[in-house]
Amino acid sequence: MGAVPERGSYDVVIVGGAIMGSAAAWFLTDMGFDGRILVVDRDMSFAKTATATSTSCIRQQFSTDLNVRISQFGAAFINDLRRYMGGDDRVPEIGIRSFGYLYLADTQAFAEDLRARAAVQAAAGAETRLLTPAQIAEDYPFYALDDIVLGSINTKDEGYFDSMAVFEWLRRKAREQGVAYVEAEVVGMEVAGDRVQAVRLSSGERIACGTVLNAAGPRAGQVADMAGIVLPVEPRKRYSWVFKAERPLDRDLPLTIDPSGLHVRENGGGTYQAGGQVGPDPAVDFDDFEMDHALWEDWAWPLVAARIPQFEAIRLTHSWVGHYEMNTVDHNAILGPHPEIGNFLFMNGFSGHGLQQAPAMGRGIAEWLCHGAYRSLDLSGFHYDRLLTNSPLVEAAVI
Template structure:
């Protein structure tokens, strides 16, 4: 019988696990250790906060299908008495664009997504031009558009809703930083904090996001997850883009509406992508060299842009295959990992929380088999590669 679960990290992943654990079994003692209860540097609060089903692996599609179901019903799921949280979910859709070079992958991904029930429309160039007349389609062949189930929301609101509901269900949140982990053979015994607290545990969950590698090292595990900085820019423009979705350009640049302005960003080009760069800095070079030229080319009305605000957040980047690592490590029988979402954590948080809770309580995944995301694939060198990393 599992009685004490200690979760390191109280962001969307850790709080989702706490919520599903306490919802399923009120006898489980759940402690969440979060070093920054303001979430000022949490990826959950600093991301572009969006959800899609347009992935290239079946599990990612299925996890996000549950994610949208969860977000749509969040008012009821996370209600505390008459207080129902709102995350301002806007199902504006994703629009993936492809040139001739990317068309075959686009078609292959579309076939997978629709076979699993995702409502994604394949749109040849003429259809793109008709639906989005503000788009420059000269070099495009096709696109795929999320008719429903894709869009954006208040990521900070989601984290707060999960945290407050977990606390209402009896989970204990502790504002502290983990200093060390005591391990005896194949089991973790205790978690010690820099504040001098000691927590006994039957199960330790590493949900520390970009800092998960540090916790894994304390346990004696090499976790291939690193903090990779990504900068987001809020820009103003006189552009009037009717029915604008979240657009993914073939260059990797993305943008979406944010009220009367737009959010945009891009993954770095192939080359150096250093770890643990300071969040206080913003990579304005990527905006000048990559983002602005791509935006101006794809949407001529974006010729006139002005940065209103910019910030940086961390991706918990899995360098092995850019997919999450979820489950026990074979060398530590009571340590569960839930890391390496590489930008997909907010939308895959509900499915991860449900799955990890099942694994802890029942010893197996019940509703959706996440075992393909287990640590074994890393140890055996069997990557489950996600093509659609943004």
């Protein structure tokens, strides 16, 4: 890894080296891609990426069949990471701490949404259960449920996993298998006709390319603009808080999605993690990670304590701000080739669920580049074309 590419030409240039870009790079090498791959990222510490600032969880509870199946593969990949990586003894056995996601509905309309989603999930093989307030209270007696009419939970392959370990091994194995990583910023592209001919780096180099893959996270719209492409992806702030409870719960806390929009989950050792966003949700500057400290006292803590009265006595230990790469059209991935500039590929717009989708998306992009088609899951529903024809593929279960 360095600041200057060793070559002036690569078959694939991946813009963005966090979990999406590294998943694509690793799957390409694993499928035996016959070409040279360069990953370019402006900050190889990845400290401010959506990967590093995420909730580090995976769920099956989506409103679209394809997203359920994508996360099912993600769970299989996480649970069997070492085998997927060739049985390498250095790769840790990770697994998923499946405490589940618990959606709480406080209106009949929201309850009907949960029922409809559960039917989609069940048809895809997920083990989602709908719970009455009495059933929730029996399994999790610490909640205040006076306003709740229905809950939805799945405790199989749904919960916490060590996302940074998965990311680190995708990146490490990609590099060991010949992928070049360079710390630089792509600042321009040369487009001629229906192809990107080259990218230009902040360090001054011109890199000719066979394919460009946009895996730039919240900066994806900026990267697409260099090729003259409009991409409706924006950075949106999301807040996270970790707190220690004076009286920890006597069982795992599911990742609980309160009707207010706040979520809170088990973190281990008597600590818990809450997160969310309140009020207007505007696009923000790419470098805006400023914490609004009043949100904890004025919004998050009161909601946590109201839903789980045992959490009235807690101590905030640390907090941070991350960004969603929000697809403002339908909150779903934008994947695959541009319909006119055919060697410009998207891997963007995951709207908060990208981390868990990285294995399936990386595999899909690799299949497209190696075979010219998807061979595992048909991901063509995520193609850019739907934006041109005003045919959104809406994902309603966005946290």
